[in-house]
Amino acid sequence: MKERKALAMITATMVIFGTIGIFRRWIPVSSAFLAFARGVIGALFLFVITKLRRSGHSGMLSVRQKLLWFGIPGALIGLNWVLLFEAYRYTSVSIATLCYYMTPTIVILLSPLVLQEALTGRKILCALTAVIGMVLISGVFSDHGNTGYAGILLGLGAAMLYSMVILINIKAPEADVYEKTTIELAAAALVLLPYILVSEGFSLSGIAPSSIVLILFVGIVHTGIAYALYFAGIPHLKAQTTALFSYIDPVTALFLSAVLLHEPLSGTGLLGAVLILGSAVLSELL
Numbered sequence: 279m280k281e282r283k284a285l286a287m288i289t290a291t292m293v294i295f296g297t298i299g300i301f302r303r304w305i306p307v308s309s310a311f312l313a314f315a316r317g318v319i320g321a322l323f324l325f326v327i328t329k330l331r332r333s334g335h336s337g338m339l340s341v342r343q344k345l346l347w348f349g350i351p352g353a354l355i356g357l358n359w360v361l362l363f364e365a366y367r368y369t370s371v372s373i374a375t376l377c378y379y380m381t382p383t384i385v386i387l388l389s390p391l392v393l394q395e396a397l398t399g400r401k402i403l404c405a406l407t408a409v410i411g412m413v414l415i416s417g418v419f420s421d422h423g424n425t426g427y428a429g430i431l432l433g434l435g436a437a438m439l440y441s442m443v444i445l446i447n448i449k450a451p452e453a454d455v456y457e458k459t460t461i462e463l464a465a466a467a468l469v470l471l472p473y474i475l476v477s478e479g480f481s482l483s484g485i486a487p488s489s490i491v492l493i494l495f496v497g498i499v500h501t502g503i504a505y506a507l508y509f510a511g512i513p514h515l516k517a518q519t520t521a522l523f524s525y526i527d528p529v530t531a532l533f534l535s536a537v538l539l540h541e542p543l544s545g546t547g548l549l550g551a552v553l554i555l556g557s558a559v560l561s562e563l564l
Contacts, residue, residue, distance in 0.1 A: 280514050281514055281515060283511075283514075284510075284511040284512070284513075284514035284515050285511070285515065285519070285523070286511075287507040287508070287510055287511030288507075288508065288511045288512065288515065288519075288520055288523050288524075289523060289526060290507055291504050291505075291507045291508040291511070292523060292524060292525075292526035292527040292530065293526065293527075293530050294499065294500055294503070294504040294507075295500065295504060295527040295530075296526065296527045296528065296529070296530025296531040296534065297500070297530065297531075297534060298496060298500045298531075299531050299534070299535060300534055300535070300538055300539065301492055301495065301496050301500070302496075303539065304488075304489070304492055305489050305492050305493055305496070306484075306485065306489055307485065307489075307493070308478055309363055309366070310359075310360075310363050310470065310473060310474050310477060310478065311474060311478070311480070312493065312496070313359045313363075313466075313470055314467055314470040314471065314474055315493050315496075315497055316463075316467075316496055316497050316500065316501040317356070317463045317464065317466045317467030317470060317501065318463075318464075318467045318497070319493070319494060319496075319497025319498060319501065319502070320459075320463045320497050320498065320501030320502035320505065321460050321461075321463040321464040321467060321502075323497065323498045323502040323503075324456045324457075324459050324460040324463070324502045324506060325460045327456050327502075328454065328456040328457050328460060331456065339451060339453055343451075344453070344457075344458075344461060345461070347446070347450045347451065347453075348450070348453070348458050348461040348462050348465070349461055349462075349465045350446065350465075351442070351443045351446045351447055351450075351462055351465075352461060352462030352463060352464065352465025352466045352469075353465045353466065353468070353469050354439045354440070354442055354443050354446075355439075355440070355443055355462060355463075355465070355466040355469075356465065356466035356467065356468065356469025356470045357439055357469055358436045358439040358440045358443070359436075359466065359470060360469070360470065360473050361432045361433070361435045361436035361439065362374065362378055362432070362433065362436040364429075364432045365377065365378070365429045365430075365432035365433040365436060366429070367429070368426040368428040368429030368432060369426030369427075369428070369429025369430055369433070370426070370429075372416040372417045373416070373426070373429065373430060373433070374429055374430075374432075374433045375416055375433075375528070376412060376413060376416040376433075377429075377430055377432075377433025377434045377436075377437060378433050378436050378437050378440075379412050379416075379437070379524075379525070379528060380409070380434060380437045381437040381438075381440045381441050381444075381521070381524065382405065382408065382521030382522060382524045382525060383405050383408075383409055383521070384437055384438060384441040385441045385444050385445065385517050385518070385520070385521035386401060386402075386405045386517070386518045386521050386522070388441060388445060388517075389445075389516070389517040389518050389521075392445050392449070392517075393445065393448060393449065393516075393517055395516055395517060395518060397518070400560075400561070401518050401522075401561060403557075404522060404557040404558070404560060404561040405518075405521070405522065405557070407553050407554075407556070407557040408522060408525050408553065408554050408557040408558065410550070410553055411525070411549075411550040411551065411552070411553030411554035411557065412525060412528065412550065412554065413550070414546045414547060414549055414550030414553070415528055415529070415532055415546075415547050415550035415551060415554070417544070417546075417547070444512065444517060444520060444521070445517060447509055447512055447513070448512055448513055448517055448520075450513070452513070455506055455509055455510040456506060458509055459502070459505050459506045459509050462505070462509070463501065463502070463505060518561075519561065522557060522558045522561050523558050525554040525555075525557075525558060526554075526555070526558065528554070529551045529554050529555055532547055532550075532551055533551070
């Protein structure tokens with residue numbers, strides 16, 4: 279029962295993540311600043327929740343252990359965002375996204391070494407099928423302009439960092455999920471701060487009140503609540519399962535952009551979505 283609940287949490291998280299692109303269209307700030315705002319708002323929201331609940335527990339962890347187990351992956355999340363933003367500068371969005379979504383495959387390949395999970399032929403086949411589906415969704419074959427090897431390396435670096443975040447959170451000792459997520463998001467925002475100061479600085483002039491409301495919504499729902507669900511679910515699932523279900527994120531984004539933003543949905547994109555969802559479902563049902 280605990281595994282089913284965890285699977286529902288991961289699925290809900292990926293659906294929430296998949297909707298962020300819709301909100302992003304109406305928020306006139308840079309991606310780096312939005313990521314920083316997400317970290318700050320999400321951390322503050324969960325900090326308030328933690329204080330109001332007063333019933334969460336952190337096991338027997340000391341402050342130093344909390345900073346070690348949760349601060350380090352949080353910093354890796356921030357570095358992961360930085361590398362992804364830089365990847366978009368040096369290559370196309372489709373190629374950078376494709377490289378970034380090698381994360382589930384990396385997790386599946388590392389899980390036998392780090393977590394001693396058995397890597398079956400079925401899991402390998404499902405992972406390869408999901409990767410093929412992601413390639414079809416990305417539109418990388420129709421992108422003849424900006425290949426950018428530097429961008430490819432940056433995207434793969436971001437994928438490797440996020441793989442480490444997943445594996446560390448699975449191995450981390452039990453703790454209150456709200457407190458844990460608060461520390462990780464705060465650490466991510468802290469890492470992003472110098473990057474923003476160097477690359478663009480802060481400027482909130484000209485931002486409409488409606489945009490501020492959307493930023494708050496993204497910070498609370500797409501970050502605070504979503505990451506809390508995510509970090510609560512992954513300790514109860516195999517890393518390979520978490521990895522495969524991560525592909526629900528781009529599939530959700532694909533369909534919502536077609537329905538709500540009227541972006542074209544190609545046959546190859548639809549086939550890719552079927553392959554991804556099919557591989558995730560068959561991975562757990564067979």
